[in-house]
Amino acid sequence: MKTCVLIGKPNVGKTLLLLNLAKFLGNKTIKLHFMDADGNSMAKVYDIEVAKRYLCGRQPYSTMGLQWIRMNAGCQYIELVDTTGLIGDAVEPTTLRKAMAQTISFIKNASLLLHIIDATSLPSQPLPVDDIDVVLSHIFGGNDNYVMLINKIDLVDRADDILGKGAKAFNVNSDKIICVSALNKAGFKGIIDYINAQKG
Amino acid sequence: MARRLIDNERVIMQKVERAEITPSEAIRYIYGHDQNTDGINSLEIAEAQKELLSLIGLENIKKLVEELQAYINIQQRRKMEGMAHDGMTLHMIFKGNPGTGKTTVARLLGKMLHGMGLLRIGHTVEVERADLVGEYIGHTAQKVREQVKRALGGILFIDEAYSLSRGGERDFGKEAIDTLVKEMEDNKDDLVAILAGYKDEMDYFMRMNPGLRSRFPIQMEFRDYTLDELVRIADLMFDKRQYSLLPDARNKLYVLLAGKQSNMDQRMGNARLVRNIVENAIRKQAVRLHKQGSISKEDLIVIRKEDIEEVDV
Ligand SMILES: Nc1ncnc2c1ncn2[C@@H]1O[C@H](COP(=O)(O)OP(=O)(O)OP(=O)(O)O)[C@@H](O)[C@H]1O
Ligand SMILES: Nc1nc2c(ncn2[C@@H]2O[C@H](COP(=O)(O)OP(=O)(O)O)[C@@H](O)[C@H]2O)c(=O)[nH]1
Numbered sequence: 001m002k003t004c005v006l007i008g009k010p011n012v013g014k015t016l017l018l019l020n021l022a023k024f025l026g027n028k029t030i031k032l033h034f035m036d037a038d039g040n041s042m043a044k045v046y047d048i049e050v051a052k053r054y055l056c057g058r059q060p061y062s063t064m065g066l067q068w069i070r071m072n073a074g075c076q077y078i079e080l081v082d083t084t085g086l087i088g089d090a091v092e093p094t095t096l097r098k099a100m101a102q103t104i105s106f107i108k109n110a111s112l113l114l115h116i117i118d119a120t121s122l123p124s125q126p127l128p129v130d131d132i133d134v135v136l137s138h139i140f141g142g143n144d145n146y147v148m149l150i151n152k153i154d155l156v157d158r159a160d161d162i163l164g165k166g167a168k169a170f171n172v173n174s175d176k177i178i179c180v181s182a183l184n185k186a187g188f189k190g191i192i193d194y195i196n197a198q199k200g
Numbered sequence: 201m202a203r204r205l206i207d208n209e210r211v212i213m214q215k216v217e218r219a220e221i222t223p224s225e226a227i228r229y230i231y232g233h234d235q236n237t238d239g240i241n242s243l244e245i246a247e248a249q250k251e252l253l254s255l256i257g258l259e260n261i262k263k264l265v266e267e268l269q270a271y272i273n274i275q276q277r278r279k280m281e282g283m284a285h286d287g288m289t290l291h292m293i294f295k296g297n298p299g300t301g302k303t304t305v306a307r308l309l310g311k312m313l314h315g316m317g318l319l320r321i322g323h324t325v326e327v328e329r330a331d332l333v334g335e336y337i338g339h340t341a342q343k344v345r346e347q348v349k350r351a352l353g354g355i356l357f358i359d360e361a362y363s364l365s366r367g368g369e370r371d372f373g374k375e376a377i378d379t380l381v382k383e384m385e386d387n388k389d390d391l392v393a394i395l396a397g398y399k400d401e402m403d404y405f406m407r408m409n410p411g412l413r414s415r416f417p418i419q420m421e422f423r424d425y426t427l428d429e430l431v432r433i434a435d436l437m438f439d440k441r442q443y444s445l446l447p448d449a450r451n452k453l454y455v456l457l458a459g460k461q462s463n464m465d466q467r468m469g470n471a472r473l474v475r476n477i478v479e480n481a482i483r484k485q486a487v488r489l490h491k492q493g494s495i496s497k498e499d500l501i502v503i504r505k506e507d508i509e510e511v512d513v
């Protein structure tokens with residue numbers, strides 16, 4: 001089973017993407033598995049709409065740990081994993097740093113890395129080299145199993161060349177970028193096609 | 201590579217938790233491009249480098265280690281690119297008086313070579329003649345093999361190596377050397393041997409055993425510390441232990457070390473003497489404070505003139 005891992009800064013829409021992708025694939029309820037940074041785990045069945053209300057937050061760090069759903073992506077079962085939002089600097093409190101460490105270390109289990117960027121905060125200036133998105137795209141951007149998802153395109157001007165902007169800002173090939181909206185499910189077919197096209 | 205990665209990864213994760221490194225750095229250390237190849241751990245290399253640079257003096261050694269690192273790097277790169285590359289024999293000779301930093305540098309090299317993916321564990325096993333030479337035929341070979349086994353994946357540091365050949369015809373020292381050389385061949389990729397000792401004795405020893413020369417291609421000479429360096433080493437040692445020298449205590453230490461240097465065998469002392477003085481001073485301070493009525497936080501830190509006194513090496 002492919003392990004598809006959603007990573008990115010806090011509040012970029014990882015959790016909403018997890019839940020709405022499950023919905024897009026025809027689920028109404030889901031079995032959501034959690035694991036906190038100490039390794040304690042549990043699973044719970046949710047109605048997707050209820051889960052959204054519980055788990056997607058306006059404030060950053062609504063997710064502290066790993067949470068995943070197994071689902072049928074058409075021609076295969078996949079495991080879609082939502083993670084703790086990462087930022088480049090050390091943050092308070094310790095529990096949050098620990099959760100970030102858990103996510104960083106979990107990356108190695110990814111058969112596919114889905115790196116989410118917020119379309120509304122695409123930089124116009126070059127970012128510092130220790131920006132987490134710069135680091136992630138620099139290290140993984142060349143790998144076959146990496147894709148960049150620019151999320152929240154419902155919020156930006158259609159005329160904007162989001163794809164080009166993203167490719168330039170993070171120096172990744174534009175065929176490695178998919179523009180999506182976790183909210184209105186734009187671009188979801190592209191994500192699923194990408195997942196199914198990946199071997200391994 | 202798997203185990204190396206897992207060990208290091210745990211350390212890196214702990215550092216993230218303690219806010220000693222940022223998530224960005226952690227990702228770079230674990231997944232960065234060097235890492236994709238031979239289990240290279242840039243964090244460990246950086247730490248060893250930092251520690252080495254923080255040592256007082258030793259400028260020639262620092263330069264040699266940097267050159268060694270560059271050489272290893274390039275050979276590894278060439279290997280990766282499928283080009284001709286040296287097999288890299290990293291056995292070394294360390295020449296210098298006691299307490300000049302030989303053991304300290306050996307340990308750091310272990311760490312560095314581990315970080316570079318050349319040693320599986322990177323620990324240092326320190327041995328001397330008595331650990332290697334036995335009392336009857338066959339005993340010696342067995343002892344040498346035992347020590348080599350302990351050191352596998354790391355560094356075998358043989359102090360006063362020339363004492364292996366000090367005995368006469370009937371001595372087992374030669375058997376020790378022969379077994380060592382054979383074991384080094386057999387464990388080429390999993391062991392670095394360092395022969396250490398006084399300069400003159402080492403030079404003589406190598407002349408007497410010309411076969412060893414090509415097997416220990418790296419030579420480092422540890423010079424005696426200057427008086428200033430010794431005092432700075434003392435300051436560093438106190439600082440690391442969270443103590444602090446008062447100026448007149450430092451003066452006394454200076455005078456004491458100067459006296460030792462002028463009338464004692466140059467070959468004694470050095471940093472080891474300093475360490476003994478430091479440790480003795482810490483005990484003295486404790487005794488002094490113990491007799492005192494109330495003790496302030498300041499008192500706990502300060503080392504006074506009367507705490508500094510002469511000690512044996
Ligand atoms: N240049 C230096 N700067 C700071 N500290 C040093 C320096 N050189 C040596 N020391 C310290 O002095 C002590 C003696 O160093 P050395 O490496 O010579 O060890 P040694 O005499 O073989 O002692 P041992 O192996 O018993 O620790 C160690 O505690 C070491 O940390
Ligand atoms: N308009 C819009 N809002 C989004 C989109 N994706 C996420 N959000 C909102 O962004 C906020 C953070 O989302 P969440 O999924 O919790 O982000 P996470 O921290 O990355 O898991 C929530 O208020 C979401 O409703 C999107 O595509 N469009």
Ligand SMILES: [Mg+2]
Nearest residue numbers: 014015062063
């Ligand atoms: Mg979340």
Ligand SMILES: [Mg+2]
Nearest residue numbers: 299302303359
């Ligand atoms: Mg020593």
